[in-house]
Amino acid sequence: MEKKVFVSGCYDMxxxxxxxxxxxxxxxxxxxxxxxxxxTIQELKARKTINTDAERLYMVKALKVVKDAWINTGSxxxxxxxxxxxxxxxxxxxxxxxxxxxxERFCKDLGIRYVVSERIPHNGLPVxxxxxxxxECRIPYRIDLAGGWLDQPFVNxxxxxxxxxxxxxxxxxxxxxxxxxxxxxxxxxxxxxxDIPEGDKExxxxxxxxxxxxxxxxxxxxxxxxxGIVMPGLNRFFYNNNYWPERxxxxxxxALLSWIEQRIWLVPLYPRMDNYNVLAGTHIDREGxxxxxxxxxxxxxxILNRDAKEWGSASVASFEAQLSMFPNMxxxxxREALAPYTSQVLGWKLSGAGGGGYIVFVNETPVRNAIRIRxxxxxxx
Numbered sequence: 039m040e041k042k043v044f045v046s047g048c049y050d051m052x053x054x055x056x057x058x059x060x061x062x063x064x065x066x067x068x069x070x071x072x073x074x075x076x077x078t079i080q081e082l083k084a085r086k087t088i089n090t091d092a093e094r095l096y097m098v099k100a101l102k103v104v105k106d107a108w109i110n111t112g113s114x115x116x117x118x119x120x121x122x123x124x125x126x127x128x129x130x131x132x133x134x135x136x137x138x139x140x141x142e143r144f145c146k147d148l149g150i151r152y153v154v155s156e157r158i159p160h161n162g163l164p165v166x167x168x169x170x171x172x173x174e175c176r177i178p179y180r181i182d183l184a185g186g187w188l189d190q191p192f193v194n195x196x197x198x199x200x201x202x203x204x205x206x207x208x209x210x211x212x213x214x215x216x217x218x219x220x221x222x223x224x225x226x227x228x229x230x231x232x233d234i235p236e237g238d239k240e241x242x243x244x245x246x247x248x249x250x251x252x253x254x255x256x257x258x259x260x261x262x263x264x265x266g267i268v269m270p271g272l273n274r275f276f277y278n279n280n281y282w283p284e285r286x287x288x289x290x291x292x293a294l295l296s297w298i299e300q301r302i303w304l305v306p307l308y309p310r311m312d313n314y315n316v317l318a319g320t321h322i323d324r325e326g327x328x329x330x331x332x333x334x335x336x337x338x339x340x341i342l343n344r345d346a347k348e349w350g351s352a353s354v355a356s357f358e359a360q361l362s363m364f365p366n367m368x369x370x371x372x373r374e375a376l377a378p379y380t381s382q383v384l385g386w387k388l389s390g391a392g393g394g395g396y397i398v399f400v401n402e403t404p405v406r407n408a409i410r411i412r413x414x415x416x417x418x419x
Contacts, residue, residue, distance in 0.1 A: 057103075181204050202275075273287065274338055289342075304398055
């Protein structure tokens with residue numbers, strides 16, 4: 039009897055990349071496809087689909103390699119859970135940017151073989167993604183490499199310090215509420231539509247910061263978000279009892295940026311839950327702020343010296359300093375997802391405020407089931 043293979047996704051704006059993915063999955067057996075509902079895509083991506091779930095289902099079912107397809111009945115990142123339990127597939131097939139430890143754990147619990155594939159285009163055809171085919175939006179995301187929270191006066195009033203960020207090209211549509219500054223990016227899209235405009239980048243970042251935090255805002259977003267999106271390359275923002283940094287150090291050297299890209303690996307978790315409160319149970323003090331500041335400085339020097347081992351150690355030290363003040367940044371599910379990797383990599387932290395999102399690894403060699411990033415270069419040197 040032929041094996042059953044299951045895949046799940048949005049499959050909006052059906053393209054050759056989707057078809058190639060289905061064809062590769064179908065090599066393992068009869069292919070069954072679960073499609074994310076319009077509601078689920080809105081929850082995870084904070085956007086509407088181009089095509090409705092009924093249209094997407096019609097197109098996917100029409101493909102000759104697909105045995106059957108349906109709209110998943112659940113919600114969230116495991117919206118397929120009950121459908122998979124009914125199907126009882128032998129194999130769950132995902133590509134690298136569709137992988138998550140939660141999916142892998144789900145399959146392990148049910149005895150389903152979990153297979154992760156890279157994107158493989160059909161012979162002679164270009165690599166395609168729905169993100170690239172949408173109306174082009176080149177506004178970056180950002181990753182904070184160390185020092186996160188020091189951009190907030192309720193932390194930097196205890197001790198000054200720096201936040202390190204890199205501006206990330208939008209090669210993936212990172213999940214909403216994932217610590218990649220998606221909220222600030224949405225505001226940037228409202229302001230500038232498709233890309234960061236020409237002009238003084240710090241002034242543009244100030245504009246974005248003020249637009250996102252108008253007078254009367256109850257919780258002011260840290261300025262590392264707007265700065266990290268707008269300013270290309272690697273940046274160090276030094277904060278001292280203020281919302282805005284009093285000094286900015288910039289790295290635009292293409293060789294060093296390439297060195298960083300080759301050592302950053304992201305493993306998706308899941309978006310932060312709606313009821314997640316990172317500010318509950320905080321213990322913010324001078325000792326924690328000092329430790330965070332010292333780890334950030336150590337991280338900066340390690341990167342400039344191209345010392346991956348020290349960078350990894352500083353990344354962990356920065357994360358541990360954050361946890362000493364914000365223990366809710368990590369949950370039992372995140373600990374479980376992180377555990378298999380810690381003995382195999384040089385360093386790690388969580389994206390943004392934690393609670394989900396992405397694990398950011400530092401390592402010299404590829405990390406299992408991780409995705410790569412590209413750092414935005416300065417186009418006007």
